[in-house]
Structure formats: structure tokens, C-alpha cells
Amino acid sequence: MQFYVIQTLNSLALGGVLFLLSSGFSLIFGLQRIPNLAHGALFMLGAYIGTSLISRGVDFWAAAVLSGIAVGLLGAALERLILRRLAGNEQGQVLVTLGVAFIIADVCLMVWTGDPIPVPAPDGLRRPIFAYGLAFPTYRLVVVGVAVVMAVLLFLLIERTRLGAMIRAGVDDMEMARGVGIRVSRLFSITFFFGVALAGAAGVVAGPIFSAYPGLDADMLPLALVVVILGGVGSLLGAFVGSFVVGFVYNFGTALLPDLAYVILFLPMVLALVFKPEGLFGRARP
Amino acid sequence: MIPALEVTNLAKRFGGLPATRDVSLRVMPGERRLIIGPNGAGKTTLFNLITGELTADAGSVRLFGAELLRLSPPARAHLGLARTYQILTLFPRETLLHNVVLALLGLRRDRWDAWGTLARRSELREAARLALDRVGLGGSAARLVAETSYGERRRLELAMALSQHPRVLMLDEPLAGLSQEERHAIRDLLDTIPRDVTIVMIEHDMDVALEFAERITLLHYGEVIVEGTRAEVTSDPRTREVYLGH
Amino acid sequence: MSGPLRGLLALALLAGLPWLLPGDFYVNLASQVLIYALFAIGLNLLVGYGGLTSLGHAAYFGVSAYACAWLTTQAGLGPAAAAAGALALGTATAGVFGVLALRASGLGFLMITLALGQIVWGMAYRWVALTGGDNGIRLADRPVVLGLDATTPIGFYYLAAGVFAIAFYTIRRTALSPFGACLRGSRDQPRRMAALGHNVWLLRWLAFVMSGFWGSAAGLLYLYYHKFVSPQVLALQQSAEGLLMVILGGASTLTGPVVGAVVITLVKNLASSYVDRWYALLGVIFIVAVVFMPRGMVPGVAGLWARRRAPQS
Numbered sequence: 001m002q003f004y005v006i007q008t009l010n011s012l013a014l015g016g017v018l019f020l021l022s023s024g025f026s027l028i029f030g031l032q033r034i035p036n037l038a039h040g041a042l043f044m045l046g047a048y049i050g051t052s053l054i055s056r057g058v059d060f061w062a063a064a065v066l067s068g069i070a071v072g073l074l075g076a077a078l079e080r081l082i083l084r085r086l087a088g089n090e091q092g093q094v095l096v097t098l099g100v101a102f103i104i105a106d107v108c109l110m111v112w113t114g115d116p117i118p119v120p121a122p123d124g125l126r127r128p129i130f131a132y133g134l135a136f137p138t139y140r141l142v143v144v145g146v147a148v149v150m151a152v153l154l155f156l157l158i159e160r161t162r163l164g165a166m167i168r169a170g171v172d173d174m175e176m177a178r179g180v181g182i183r184v185s186r187l188f189s190i191t192f193f194f195g196v197a198l199a200g201a202a203g204v205v206a207g208p209i210f211s212a213y214p215g216l217d218a219d220m221l222p223l224a225l226v227v228v229i230l231g232g233v234g235s236l237l238g239a240f241v242g243s244f245v246v247g248f249v250y251n252f253g254t255a256l257l258p259d260l261a262y263v264i265l266f267l268p269m270v271l272a273l274v275f276k277p278e279g280l281f282g283r284a285r286p
Numbered sequence: 287m288i289p290a291l292e293v294t295n296l297a298k299r300f301g302g303l304p305a306t307r308d309v310s311l312r313v314m315p316g317e318r319r320l321i322i323g324p325n326g327a328g329k330t331t332l333f334n335l336i337t338g339e340l341t342a343d344a345g346s347v348r349l350f351g352a353e354l355l356r357l358s359p360p361a362r363a364h365l366g367l368a369r370t371y372q373i374l375t376l377f378p379r380e381t382l383l384h385n386v387v388l389a390l391l392g393l394r395r396d397r398w399d400a401w402g403t404l405a406r407r408s409e410l411r412e413a414a415r416l417a418l419d420r421v422g423l424g425g426s427a428a429r430l431v432a433e434t435s436y437g438e439r440r441r442l443e444l445a446m447a448l449s450q451h452p453r454v455l456m457l458d459e460p461l462a463g464l465s466q467e468e469r470h471a472i473r474d475l476l477d478t479i480p481r482d483v484t485i486v487m488i489e490h491d492m493d494v495a496l497e498f499a500e501r502i503t504l505l506h507y508g509e510v511i512v513e514g515t516r517a518e519v520t521s522d523p524r525t526r527e528v529y530l531g532h
Numbered sequence: 533m534s535g536p537l538r539g540l541l542a543l544a545l546l547a548g549l550p551w552l553l554p555g556d557f558y559v560n561l562a563s564q565v566l567i568y569a570l571f572a573i574g575l576n577l578l579v580g581y582g583g584l585t586s587l588g589h590a591a592y593f594g595v596s597a598y599a600c601a602w603l604t605t606q607a608g609l610g611p612a613a614a615a616a617g618a619l620a621l622g623t624a625t626a627g628v629f630g631v632l633a634l635r636a637s638g639l640g641f642l643m644i645t646l647a648l649g650q651i652v653w654g655m656a657y658r659w660v661a662l663t664g665g666d667n668g669i670r671l672a673d674r675p676v677v678l679g680l681d682a683t684t685p686i687g688f689y690y691l692a693a694g695v696f697a698i699a700f701y702t703i704r705r706t707a708l709s710p711f712g713a714c715l716r717g718s719r720d721q722p723r724r725m726a727a728l729g730h731n732v733w734l735l736r737w738l739a740f741v742m743s744g745f746w747g748s749a750a751g752l753l754y755l756y757y758h759k760f761v762s763p764q765v766l767a768l769q770q771s772a773e774g775l776l777m778v779i780l781g782g783a784s785t786l787t788g789p790v791v792g793a794v795v796i797t798l799v800k801n802l803a804s805s806y807v808d809r810w811y812a813l814l815g816v817i818f819i820v821a822v823v824f825m826p827r828g829m830v831p832g833v834a835g836l837w838a839r840r841r842a843p844q845s
Contacts, residue, residue, distance in 0.1 A: 035643050085823060090639060091585055092822045095779070098587070098772055099818030106812035218768065222650035225643055259661055262654035269647060273635045337727060363729035375724040377717060388717045391710055392729030400711035400738075407710070450728070 005134050007255050008248075013140035013209060015247025016147030020202035021220060022227040023154060023239045024195030030171045030234020031191050033090055034083065037097040038075075039199050040221030041104040046071045046200025047212035048108050051117045060122035064204035071200025072193045079192040084185065101217065109214050119207025139208050146205055150198075151240050158236060167191060171234045223250065226265060230272045288351045290315040290454050290484035296335055296345035298508075305331045307508040309345070313454075313501075316481035320499030321488045324529060328508035329488045330372060333458055337369050338362050349454060363392060366453030370443040370460055372488075376431050382442055383427040386414035389446035417449035418442075421475060437468040444475065448483075455479070457487040461494060469494045496520070504528060546693050550686050559685045565797045566692040567753045570699050572777040572789035574746025577703060579775065580783035581712060582739040583719030584633075585642050587771050588649025589747050591629065594766035595652065596622030596748035597755040601669035602662070611675035618755075619748050625652075626744020630737045637722075646768070653766035668762030671755060682756060692753050699746055704786055706742065715739055769811060773800075776814070780821045782828030791830055 025039045036042075046067040053063035078100060086092040120126075121139040128135040158164035166187055169177040178184050203212070210216060227246050231238025245268060253264035291313040298306040305328050313319045321329050334340040336347050338359040347354040349365050357365070377385050387404070390413055391397040404410075418424050421441040431439065440460060447455055460476075461469045473494045479485065489495035496502075502519040504512040506528045512519050519525055550559050575589050600618035603609045609617065633644045656663045663669065674682040680694075681687040706712050718725045718732045726732050755761050764770070777796050782788025796817075803813055825832060 029639075033639065035639055037646075082819065082823065089822075089826070091642075092826060094585075094639065094642060095775070095822050096819050099815035099822070102769070102772070102811045102815030102818070106809040106815070110809060218650075221768075222647055222654065225647040225650070229643065229647060259659045261658055262651050263659075265654070266651050269651075270632060273632050273644065339723065339727070359726045360729045360731055363727060369727055371724070375721050377720050377724075379720070384713070388713065388725070389728050391714055392725070397710050397714050397730065400706045400709045400742075402710065403705070403708050404710050404713050405708065446728070 002134055005136070007252055009137060009140050009144075010255075011248040011251040012244065013143045013247075014251050015244035016144045017202060017206040017209065018223055018227055018243035018247055019147045019240055020150060020205065021199055022224040022231075022243055023150070023236060024198035024202075025224050026228050026231070026234055026236070026239045027167070027191055028195040029228065031167055032188050034093045034097065035225075035228075036192075036195070037094060037221065038078075038101040038104060039196070039224060040217035040219075041101040041108075042071050042075060042196050043199045043203040043206075043220050044212065044217040045074075045104055045108060046203030047119065047207050047210070047216065048112050048117070048203075049200070050204030050207055051112070051119055051212050054119065060120075060204075064201045067204045068197040068201030071203075072197025075196030076189055076193040079189055083192075084188075101221075105214070105217050112212070114214055116211045116213035118211045119204070121208035143205060143209065147243075151236070154236055163190070223265075226269045229269055287314065289313060289348070290317065290350060291336070291486065292346075292348040292351075293332075293336065294346045294348075296332070296347065297343050298331060298335055298340060299343055305508050306335060306342075309505070309508070309510055311503050311510065311513065313484055313486055315350075315484055317484055318498060318500045319484075319486045320495055320502045321486065321505060322490075322492075322495075322502060323505035323511075326507075327505040329505055330458060331508070332505065333369065333456055333488060337367060337456065360392075363450070366451075367456070368447040368450050368452035368454070369456040370447050370458055372458040372462060374439050374443060376439060376442060376446075378431045381428050381430055382418060382423055382434065382438075382445075383411065383414050385431060385442055386417050386446055386449050387411065389449050390414055390417075393450055414449065417445045420448060420478075421445040422471075437464055437471075440464060440468075440472065441475070444472070448479070452483060454484045454486065457485065457489075459488055459490060461489060473498055543697065546697060549693075550689050556685045559689050561797070561801060563685070563689045563692045563757060564801075565794050566689075566696045567750055567757060568774070568777060568797050569790045569793035570692075570696050570753065571747055571750035571774050572781070572793045573700060573703050573786070574743050574750065575774050576778045576783060576786075576789045577706065577715075577746070578739050578743040579778050580785070580788070581707060581715050581719065582736055582743075584637070584736060584740070585775065586633070586645040586740075586743075587642055587768070587775060588629070588633075588645035588647070588652075589743070589774050590766050590768075590770035591649045591652045592622040592626050592744040592747035593751035593754065593770065593774075594656065594761070594763075595625045596751035597761040597765055598656065598663060598669065600752055600755050601671055601761050604671060605669055611677075615675075615752055618752055619745065622748025622751060623741060623745045626741050626747070627737075630740035630744070634733060634736055634740070646771075649766065649771055650768060653763055653768070656763040656766050663763070666763065668760055671759040671761075674756045674759060688757060691756070695749060695753060699749065700786075700790075703746070707786060711735070711738070769814070772818070773814065776818055776821065778828075780817070780825065780828055782830035782832075785828070785830045785834075788828050788830035792828070795829075 021039065021043055025036060028034055028036050049067040049070055050063045053066060054060060058066070082096055083093050086096060125139045125142055127138065129138050158167060166177065166182050169182060170184065170187055174184065223246055227239060227242040230245060231242025249268055250261065250265055254261040257264065289312045293309060293311050296306055296309045309332060321332070323329055331340065335342045338354065338357060342355065349367055352365060354362055377388065387410060390410060415424060415427055418427050421444050423438060423441055423445060426434065426438065431442065444460065461472055464472065476485065476498060487495065496516060499516055501515055502513070503510055504519060504525055511528055512522045512524050549562055553559055553562065571593060575586070578584050578586055596618040599621040600614045603614040603617045629648050632648065633641050636644060657665055674688060676682065677691055680691055682691045714725070714730055715735050718730065718735045722732050751765070754765065773796060777792035778789045780795060781790065781792025800810055803810055807813060
């Protein structure tokens with residue numbers, strides 16, 4: 001019983017982390033048609049920056065926010081300086097993000113070396129909560145909470161604010177959005193910043209669960225991709241549902257059949273592709 | 287006699303917007319049919335439904351009696367349906383000859399040959415050259431599309447479609463953007479097409495197209511408003527209403 | 533210079549190269565270039581001629597290498613059977629992955645190929661019982677092929693050169709065939725091609741499978757060269773390197789990917805003596821290539837050459 005409770009919580013926590021990671025990815029892809037292949041690396045960079053801040057005494061949550069902002073600024077610079085030069089060349093933009101991913105991964109290796117760096121959970125959340133005769137890892141519960149809060153905030157942002165309306169307009173029809181006077185290039189910079197900052201902060205939030213280690217980027221990117229393929233591009237709800245589906249499948253898969261964990265990850269993606277190529281919630285793009 | 291093209295109760299909605307409403311028409315073999323209507327009337331949508339690039343919500347399309355609705359665009363091409371496009375979709379980095387060769391290959395078995403050399407298929411190249419000759423581009427066969435004029439490209443579009451010896455030829459605004467002189471040249475060209483090819487044409491240009499048409503279908507808001515001979519449609523008060531609003 | 537003459541010259545250069553090089557190290561380097569050139573020209577069928585950018589091509593490279601290693605060490609098959617099995621499995625994987633990836637095109641295709649490639653990589657790491665995980669699988673010896681002893685550097689070079697020459701010739705024929713023309717047509721105007729009667733999906737899928745076959749062949753050579761395979765061969769970096777070779781050299785040409793393979797392999801080997809961080813350099817080259825040389829080196833140079841010969845135009 002304890003096993004299933006723990007694994008369920010772990011799955012929820014993983015799902016939460018994946019949502020924080022992939023919502024940014026989905027947003028950028030949905031609006032700018034750029035699959036940001038550096039997203040995993042930026043997540044990892046955020047985690048590493050977080051460890052440095054925390055080791056200097058910065059509060060955990062502040063470190064998460066600061067890391068997010070730092071990574072977000074890097075992303076915004078990338079967008080303005082390089083991606084914008086390649087406007088219209090979708091493929092070129094993707095390949096550039098791949099190049100950036102490689103660079104960031106190697107820079108992290110240089111700066112923080114190859115040993116995994118554990119990230120301590122914030123004070124007060126380290127001891128488990130005891131209830132119903134079971135021990136619940138407190139921090140993982142908190143991660144799920146953060147993900148839900150973030151989901152609600154993002155939903156409100158997208159559905160209830162002017163910025164959100166502009167984003168939705170852009171996702172629906174870019175030309176039309178330009179036509180009604182939306183400053184598209186500024187919108188791009190803002191969304192890219194947000195999406196990437198979210199990934200960076202997520203790296204820190206996920207730190208107590210994953211630590212910061214070389215290869216974290218390569219581990220997270222395919223998960224984010226599967227989430228987006230499952231949930232549909234540009235769909236927040238899709239990213240939410242997809243994240244938890246992947247979280248459960250991957251987590252239980254790894255726990256029950258460690259050798260075949262990746263094969264199991266295959267399955268939902270293949271099914272999605274065969275039956276609904278545009279994802280569970282996305283709209284079929286022409 | 288079996289109609290060359292028979293459209294029955296064809297309908298298509300985009301989201302909440304009905305683009306094609308219960309359209310029925312019947313084109314007999316050898317006929318020259320003109321489809322007209324103001325912008326947004328759904329003419330190109332109708333074309334796309336007939337060629338299969340759009341899937342209809344309801345209704346049927348029959349080519350010489352064969353039901354097309356379940357068939358993909360390539361399958362319809364193999365049944366003898368050819369079309370040209372309003373916005374040119376040529377292969378710009380290739381020669382005119384190569385463009386026609388690709389059209390010819392579309393219906394030939396040896397398009398799957400991955401070993402033989404295409405440049406050595408002299409019979410294919412001859413057929414392509416002949417198709418270009420028919421539209422007056424024989425001398426330009428070796429030129430790249432990017433180096434040709436707009437009028438020449440329109441003629442290339444036509445050559446590609448004709449090279450497949452289609453049973454029904456669908457022309458989407460073949461005269462768009464052409465000078466008066468060029469328009470007449472194309473019109474003369476169309477006149478030379480034999481009667482074993484049925485022609486359905488969308489056009490805006492009234493003078494030239496009107497002369498060419500035998501029967502006319504007027505579309506508005508996705509519906510057939512008037513249909514009949516040229517004389518009938520031009521004198522029908524509903525036609526004036528559609529175009530002039532009163 | 534006429535076509536057949538150029539071909540003979542290239543063949544002569546290929547055959548004579550080991551004797552012009554100052555030592556075994558360079559012969560081995562040339563062999564490595566050939567392995568990656570094979571990978572690149574195969575990938576180019578899909579990327580350059582098909583217009584479908586794949587970021588998961590290392591999957592067929594790796595599946596083939598692992599299959600051959602496993603069939604040799606675990607199933608005790610002889611080299612011919614193991615190689616045949618490896619090629620079959622690699623190509624079959626391409627067949628299946630092609631069906632999945634072609635549910636989309638453009639960016640969707642790219643993401644699916646990436647995800648599939650990553651999943652195979654993850655499998656190689658985790659399915660320790662099958663693949664040995666991080667430890668990989670070791671091969672006792674290189675094979676003797678048709679009397680050619682591949683255990684020596686020169687012997688292996690000739691094996692790689694022979695396979696490469698056959699591949700290049702075959703791919704060239706494919707490019708010049710009706711199929712090749714239709715494939716390029718489907719890259720440029722897929723909608724038009726469909727309206728003309730072409731089966732665009734099938735054209736693309738066949739290109740995918742052919743490309744996977746040559747990737748598998750390259751993987752086989754890789755295994756024989758190193759006598760070792762580990763999950764690294766399936767990593768995203770491997771797919772990215774291959775793609776870079778194609779793009780850097782010129783995706784729309786036959787020789788472009790070869791040039792790209794030469795440049796990248798040489799830079800990689802040279803750089804590792806001076807610079808610890810090859811992947812950062814790879815990333816930089818990627819960005820530079822995409823931003824400044826989008827059409828690649830071969831078309832760029834060919835353009836310069838053409839402009840020199842016809843100064844007014």
C-alpha cells in the first residue's frame with residue numbers, strides 16, 4: 001500500500017514538474033512555431049544556477065524565481081539576437097535552438113563539473129507528513145501544489161488578460177493578429193522569456209527530486225516532447241493532462257519494469273500518433 | 287448519357303461557417319462550363335471539394351458515374367481529373383520541360399523506378415515537349431520557371447494539366463493577372479482543346495470567359511443562384527442582383 | 533569534365549588515398565570520414581531530396597550496430613548472417629518509425645523523429661539485460677569480407693571505401709531516377725504532386741526506408757571499426773552531427789554531405805586535441821552554419837564558380 005501511495009505521489013510530482021517544463025515549451029511552439037530544443041538544457045541551467053544561489057544562502061523559493069529570471073533573460077537574448085534573424089525559416093530556428101542546447105550543456109559541465117549536485121528541499125518541508133498510517137513525502141506534495149497553482153495562473157493569464165488575448169490571437173492566426181495591430185515581435189520576446197523562465201524555475205523546483213546533473217537536459221527533453229505530442233501544441237490543458245499521463249506512465253513503468261521504462265513511454269506516444277496526430281487537445285494544423 | 291461531372295447536394299462547413307451549401311450541378315461530356323460569382327462565393331472551395339483537397343461534409347461527386355468521395359486527390363487524377371491553380375504552384379527551380387515531365391509521371395507506372403536515369407527517357411521528354419508546343423512554349427523547354435514571365439507560367443500550368451489527357455479539366459482562374467492580349471491568346475488555346483476533354487472553369491474576367499462558356503453556374507454564399515446557358519444567365523435579374531446588390 | 537570521367541577520378545582517388553597518407557592514424561581517420569559520409573549521404577535522401585528534416589537518424593545507425601553486436605556475441609551468428617540481420621532490423625525500424633513520423637510533416641515530423649530517437653537511446657541505456665547498458669557490447673574481431681582482411685587499418689579502409697562507393701553510386705542513381713525526381717517534386721510542391729496523381733506519402737516513406745538502410749550500413753561499419761557499441765551512438769548528438777554534415781555541405785547536392793562529413797569529422801578530431809568541449813563547438817558551428825550558410829558550402833562554392841565563368845548576368 002505504501003508503495004502505491006509513494007509511487008502515485010512521485011508520479012504526480014513528476015507530472016507537476018513536466019507541466020512546468022512543457023507548458024513553456026508548448027506556449028512558445030504554439031505561438032512562434034518554434035520547438036525550442038534548448039528547453040531541457042535551460043531547465044538544467046536553471047537547476048544549476050539554483051544550486052549556486054542556495055549554497056550562498058539564498059532562500060529556496062527566491063532562488064527558483066531568480067534562476068527563472070536569469071534563464072529567461074538568456075532566452076530573451078537568444079530570441080532577439082539569433083532567432084529573430086531567422087524569422088520565416090522555421091527549420092533554421094529549430095536547429096539553432098539545438099545548437100544552443102549543446103552549448104549550454106557543455107558550459108554547465110565546464111562551470112559545475114560532472115558530479116551531480118543535490119538540491120536540498122526548503123526548510124520545513126523535509127520531513128514527511130504522517131497520516132492514515134502512511135508517510136507522505138511533503139516536498140512532492142508541494143510540487144504538485146505549485147504545478148496546480150501555476151496552471152491556474154497560466155490559465156488566468158491566457159484567458160483573462162489582454163496579454164493572454166494577444167497570445168491566443170497569435171496562436172490562432174498570426175497574420176490577422178498583426179493586422180489588428182498586435183506588436184508581434186514584442187509578443188514573441190515576452191512569451192519566449194516567460195516560457196523559458198518557467199523552465200528555469202522548474203529546474204530549481206524539481207531540484208530536490210532530480211538534483212542537478214549532466215544529462216538532465218537529455219533526460220527531460222524527450223519527456224517534454226512526448227507530453228506536447230500527446231497533449232497537442234499550444235494547448236495548456238493538453239500540456240496539463242499530458243504531463244500527468246506521462247508522469248504516471250514513466251514513473252510506474254520505471255518502478256515496475258525498470259528495463260522497459262522507455263519502451264512503455266513509447267506506447268502512449270505511438271497510440272496518440274496513430275489515432276490523433278494533432279494530440280489529444282490540439283487542433284489539426286494544416 | 288452519363289454526365290462528365292455530377293455534383294449532388296455537396297456541403298462543407300468550416301467551423302460554424304457554411305462555405306458550400308447544398309450545391310448540385312451536372313456537366314455533360316464535352317461541355318464548357320463557367321462558374322462565376324463574387325469574391326468569397328465559394329468557387330475555389332467547390333473546386334477543392336471536387337478534386338479532393340477538401341473533404342466534403344455531405345453530398346457526392348461523380349466523374350463519369352464513378353463516385354469520388356472516398357478517393358484521395360491522386361486517385362481522382364488517375365480517373366481523369368486534372369486541375370490548374372489560381373495561385374501558381376509550379377516547380378520554380380526546374381526547367382519547363384521538367385515541370386511537364388513531373389505531370390506526365392504522375393500517371394505512369396515508371397514513376398516508381400528508382401534505378402533508371404530520367405534524363406534518358408527520350409519518349410517521356412518528347413511527350414513533354416509536345417505538351418509545351420501545344421501551348422506555344424516549345425522553344426522555352428530548357429528554361430527555368432524562375433526565368434519565365436507570368437503569362438508563360440500560366441501557359442505552363444495549362445500544359446501540365448493537358449499533358450495528362452484528362453477527361454475533365456478544371457481551371458481555377460486561368461486568366462488571372464494576364465494582359466488583354468495574353469487573355470485572348472489563352473482563350474484561343476482553350477478553343478483548340480478537343481471535345482473529349484470537358485472543361486469547367488472559374489473566372490472573374492467577364493469578357494473573355496463569357497465568350498468561351500456554353501453554360502454558366504452562378505454561385506453566391508456557397509449556393510447555386512442561377513444556372514443555364516450564357517444567354518439565360520446574363521439576362522437573369524438575379525445575376526445582376528448578386529453582382530450589383532439590387 | 534564529363535560525368536563518367538569524374539567518377540573514375542574519384543574512384544581512383546578513393547583507392548589510392550591510403551598510399552598518399554603519412555601513417556595508420558590518418559588511414560583510420562579517413563575510414564572514420566567514410567563511415568560518417570555514408571551516414572550523411574543516406575540521411576540526405578530524406579533531408580535534401582525529400583525535404584524532411586529528421587533529428588532521430590542515429591536510431592538506425594545504432595539499432596544496426598547493436599543488432600550486429602548482439603547477434604555475433606549472444607546468438608553466435610557468423611559475420612554475414614549478423615550483418616544481414618542488423619541491416620534488416622535497422623531498415624525495419626526505419627519502416628516502422630517512418631509510418632509514425634509521417635503522421636506529420638515539417639516541424640511535427642522533426643519532433644517525432646527526435647522523440648523516437650531519444651526513446652531508442654533511452655532503451656539502450658536502461659534495457660541492461662539486452663544491451664549491457666552503459667557498458668555496451670564488445671566485438672572480438674573485425675570480419676574478413678570476401679577475402680579482404682578488415683582487421684588492419686588499410687584493410688578496413690578498403691572495406692569502408694567499397695561500401696561507400698557502392699552507396700554513393702546507388703544513391704546517385706536514385707537521385708537521377710524518375711523516383712528521385714518525384715521525391716524532389718514532393719519536397720517542393722506536395723499538394724501539386726498529389727493533384728498530379730503522385731502518392732506523396734509513399735514517396736516519402738520509401739525515402740525514409742532507403743535512408744534508414746544506408747544509416748544501418750553506416751552503423752555496421754561503425755561497429756566493425758570500433759569493435760564496440762555503447763548508447764552514445766544513439767544519442768541526439770549523433771543525429772545532430774549527421775544533420776549538420778548534410779546542411780553544412782549542402783542538402784540539395786550529392787557531394788555536399790560528403791564535404792560536410794569531411795569537415796565535421798576533421799574538425800572534431802582536431803578540436804579534441806585542443807578543446808575539451810566538442811559539443812559546445814558543435815553547437816557554435818550549427819548556429820554559424822544555419823545563420824550564415826543556409827544553403828551549405830557546396831552550392832555556395834558552385835555559385836561562386838559559376839559567377840566567375842559568367843561575370844555579367
